[in-house]
Amino acid sequence: MFKYLLIWRYFIRKKVAWTAVGAVALLVMLTLVVLSVMSGLVSETKEKNHRWVSDIIISRDSQVGFPFYQEFIDQLHEMPEVQIATPTIKSFGLLESSFAEPMPKTIVGIKIDEYCKATNFAETLYYKDQKQPNFDPEDKQYKDRGFIFGIYRSYQKDAWQYVANEMDITVFGISYRGVLIGSEAGQKQRYWYVDNAASGLPDIDESYVYIDFDMLQKLALMDGTMDNFPARVNEIRVKLADNVNIVATQKIINEKWQAFKQNYTAKKYALLLDDVTVSHWSKSRQAFIAPLEKERTIMVLVFTMMAFVAAFIIFTIFYMIVSEKVKDLGIIKSSGASSADLASVFIGFGLLVGLAGSVLGSSAGYLIVTNVNAIQEIVKTKFKFELWPEDVYAISRIPDVVDANQMAFIVIIAIIVSASGALVPAIRASRLSVVQSLRVD
């Protein structure tokens, strides 16, 4: 029973132990903040990308595109796993008005009803807030001739000012052989501004302008009338039914595609079908997700190293305390305590330090995480410094949620680290020749 009294008294009286508590608290706090925010960023970014892509994307990395998409979509729709599959066209183009310079853009043709079912597109529209998104301008005679303008809201909030109500879109026709067809100056057509789209993905929002699928297919001369070739698209987006395993289904669809393209072995078709890829969403957006994940891994490594530093600090402090307390150990031993009792005093002390540090650190960390946006705002205005810049992390809010499991994990690690920092000195204490200490004063 003396152990608990002594642990408590050492804890209260030994100011140097508070240094150890401080070290543990600081470590727990920093780890909790960084891990919470980084994990939040990673999962938010993944989520955003996932919802933008839909589940699976079948695409060819060329503006020429690939034919027979409708036949394959029909096959996909026969699969119970598939909720909807929809084609899109992606074409380099220009957006211009009489009062502004031409803007280079990626013109994207979508079947808006299907596209809204496959992706979160409808939710990203924010200007007109239409229930049933469409490309119809207010002036009914221009039905289907609307365009939706992508805006990255974090730093492009005012971009709509450069968008006129009526604008000309120019795209360039490329034949299935990859040569320019149609007018050398491109095909130009007038469109009407109907809405803004903000997916929160900077590379997308900055450059995408959406128009109707059929309009773009014709305008880009991909409908096959000009080069006497089956109509082509650049992508098929596939949304799977709920609770379907995405990776497994991606494999099935890929096999289906490999079989499908055997139906078209003529060289001019095979050339275009051969390098079509079937990827799941995270693969297709890997370039944007991987760096964040790498960053999180590095953070975890950095903090693992810091944990070692903390363990070393605790070890040093305990070593000091044990050396100073050798005589106490002799006294206690002469009263009949066992070596294990003596060791457990110090291990218990380590646990208490770890526990106190964890409670302090995790409370502080929790407060910081849950108020991180307010704090960043203050830091931004006072010091002109952003720890998590919006444009880099594609966020408008820093994630401010603490995961209970993560917190428990950090706390347990911190307590283990503290106790093990005390372990070596504790073992030393239990092995000491106590008579020696009792001889001198």
Place this chain on the structure above:
Amino acid sequence: MSSNNILQVRNIHKTYKIGRQDQHVLRGVDLAVSNGEFLAIMGSSGSGKSTLLHIAGLLDNCDKGSVLFDNKDVSKISSAGQNRLRNKQIGFVFQFYHLLPELNVRENIMLPLMVGSSIFSWPGKKTKALKLANEMIEAVDLVAQATQKVTTLSGGQRQRTALARALVHKPRLLLADEPTGNLDSEAGKGILDLLKQYNHMGQTIVMVTHDPAIAAMADRTLHLRDGKLVK
């Protein structure tokens, strides 16, 4: 030897290594302490008195020989058994008090009782422990200082605290290593009076001293000379 001996020490040898040199401090010490006896062991400084007392109290090991407690060889028993013996049957008083600075007077006195109790059995034992401790506090005249930090006490008060701690669990054997060696004569007399008083009540005491005047208070005096005990 009669079975009335509480402690017997047989042919104890102890050698310390200092650098390459061996110092043969105890060279075959024999000792028998009978129940209720007040024995003084005298010897010059460095003659090995403390070493002998530590070995007899199972705080230190000897190179050769055995220690019998109640006619039972306890020098070879498990360390748990030795711990229990120290906790229940033996009390120590040292020259330099050796109190725990983090605990107050009463807590220091209760130490053997707390060591002998687990956290679970403590609530059941606490009342009795407090009663025993308070009795000792009264006996050594520290009622006013009971909750003071031990670092605020005078030397005499500290040694009385140490004596109370050594006796609180009513050990059968009290081992005192120059208990007055660090005190002025008045404070020393206070301690000696207490020892005498407890001895009258039946407490067995082995006291180490190098002062003949103090040794004279004991029933019997032995001398440690050249590593052996002689009359």
